[in-house]
Amino acid sequence: MNPVFNQPINISFPDDISLTIKREDLIHPFVSGNKFRKLKYNLIQAKVENQDTLLTFGGAFSNHIAAVAYAGKEQGFKTIGIIRGDELGDKIEENPTLKFAQENGMQFEFVSREDYRLKSENKFIEKLKNKFGDFYLVPEGGTNEFAVKGCEEILTQEDVVFNYVCCAVGTGGTISGLINSSAENQKILGFPALKGDFLQDEIRIFAKQDNWNLISDYHFGGYGKINLELIEFINAFFEKTKVPLDPIYTGKMVFGVIDLIGKKYFPAHSKILLIHTGGLQGVDGMNMKLMQKKLPILKTND
Numbered sequence: 040m041n042p043v044f045n046q047p048i049n050i051s052f053p054d055d056i057s058l059t060i061k062r063e064d065l066i067h068p069f070v071s072g073n074k075f076r077k078l079k080y081n082l083i084q085a086k087v088e089n090q091d092t093l094l095t096f097g098g099a100f101s102n103h104i105a106a107v108a109y110a111g112k113e114q115g116f117k118t119i120g121i122i123r124g125d126e127l128g129d130k131i132e133e134n135p136t137l138k139f140a141q142e143n144g145m146q147f148e149f150v151s152r153e154d155y156r157l158k159s160e161n162k163f164i165e166k167l168k169n170k171f172g173d174f175y176l177v178p179e180g181g182t183n184e185f186a187v188k189g190c191e192e193i194l195t196q197e198d199v200v201f202n203y204v205c206c207a208v209g210t211g212g213t214i215s216g217l218i219n220s221s222a223e224n225q226k227i228l229g230f231p232a233l234k235g236d237f238l239q240d241e242i243r244i245f246a247k248q249d250n251w252n253l254i255s256d257y258h259f260g261g262y263g264k265i266n267l268e269l270i271e272f273i274n275a276f277f278e279k280t281k282v283p284l285d286p287i288y289t290g291k292m293v294f295g296v297i298d299l300i301g302k303k304y305f306p307a308h309s310k311i312l313l314i315h316t317g318g319l320q321g322v323d324g325m326n327m328k329l330m331q332k333k334l335p336i337l338k339t340n341d
């Protein structure tokens with residue numbers, strides 16, 4: 040795990056508001072920072088349970104799939120990925136995420152979208168056990184109590200100077216960890232990357248404080264959906280700050296925070312900490328789609 044640091048954002052905002060970004064993306068060049076955090080105690084638990092195989096679920100460009108393949112290999116586990124979409128089986132070479140996972144030893148099982156929906160049912164899990172033998176099951180997106188425990192290590196003592204902590208939300212594990220390790224006077228704001236109201240309940244399962252809020256206005260139409268405005272924002276932000284953002288999670292969150300500053304959401308003198316959870320491995324896959332649609336591509340390195 041590479042060291043993480045807080046980087047001040049060199050953009051000036053009105054009312055003495057400042058932005059700082061915690062570079063969890065630097066934990067690993069290809070594995071999302073928060074996925075590393077979420078796997079840490081799950082891998083320890085898998086060893087406690089004497090399992091040598093990890094099985095998990097994900098979509099075609101999943102940061103989680105890439106992370107399980109990589110971290111599993113590093114720690115000597117076999118890994119199996121149940122991938123949503125049975126048309127992907129012969130497209131591994133064209134898909135940077137699946138290619139990376141395969142190169143790191145992950146074995147795939149491609150399932151139809153209908154079957155994928157059954158993934159948390161006992162019958163489906165039993166079938167997988169018959170096929171692959173025993174395994175340690177890491178849930179889709181990696182969220183469970185062990186994942187939350189890992190994410191409680193994101194904030195440190197020095198971060199108490201910030202009165203707002205903002206992060207992107209997928210399944211709610213990361214924000215739950217942030218909430219649990221935050222100080223009472225801090226407010227944790229989550230920016231869901233997908234549509235839907237179920238996240239509040241998910242977070243309440245794990246969160247031990249109520250100093251948090253979800254801001255649901257910046258999903259850009261749903262999970263994985265992006266538009267020209269977001270692409271241009273991410274590219275301009277990179278130009279100005281040299282901080283690369285991913286289009287699925289952190290790009291939408293940072294867009295939201297800066298938009299809210301413009302709308303006077305934050306009181307004067309607010310010190311805002313953005314959590315850069317990573318996700319940059321997905322940029323290549325997204326750029327392939329953007330080129331097909333003749334849209335400008337994301338520029339996240341020089």
Ligand SMILES: *Cc1c(COP(=O)(O)O)cnc(C)c1O
Pocket residue numbers: 071073074102103180182207208209210211212213214285288289316317318319
């Ligand atoms: C998975 C992911 C998230 C969402 O984390 P959850 O714990 O599922 O809410 C945020 N950012 C990035 C880059 C991710 O890969």
